[in-house]
Amino acid sequence: MDDRWVNRSPDTMLDTFHWYRGEAFDLVVEDLLAFPAERGVIAEGFRLLPELVAPLLAEPRRAVWLLPTPDFRRAAFDSRGGLWQIAGRTSDPERALRNLLERDRMFTERLDATVTSLCLPVIRVDPQTTEDDLAAQVAESLGL
Secondary structure, three states: OHHHHOOOOHHHHHHHOHHHHOOOHHHHHHHHHOOOOOOOOOOOOOOOOHHHHHHHOOOHHHOOEEEEOHHHHHHHHHHOOOOOOOHHHOOOHHHHHHHHHHHHHHHHHHHHHHHHHOOOOEEEEOOOOOHHHHHHHHHHHHOO
8 A cells, every 4th residue: 555655656656547547438438328318418437538538429518527626635535435445455544545545636626727728518516516516517517
């Protein structure tokens, strides 16, 4: 665990995390295409990178990216009881958690830049965002 979360920089962690490279994206697309075309589908996950999804969209309003602020990401870990689940299994839990949260911040920053450059819809989510507010923003973005 130390080799993965303590001894590597957040930059290295991000650059070597296979999900952030769109691994198995073709399998996700295959699964999504199996749904009836007349039904809406909500798909979520690290593999749904904007540069991979954008070419498949007939129009940008068919997708929206929810980008968490660093405070939201930490609050989400904490609320699920998982804040120390990974970090707590290392010799330096504080550093491991810092590295993990920094890696996630950098990933979100990359996503934000990509989504913006592709002119795709984005909603930034912070700890003050309520579920109702988020649902309303997503519905508006998707034209529902």
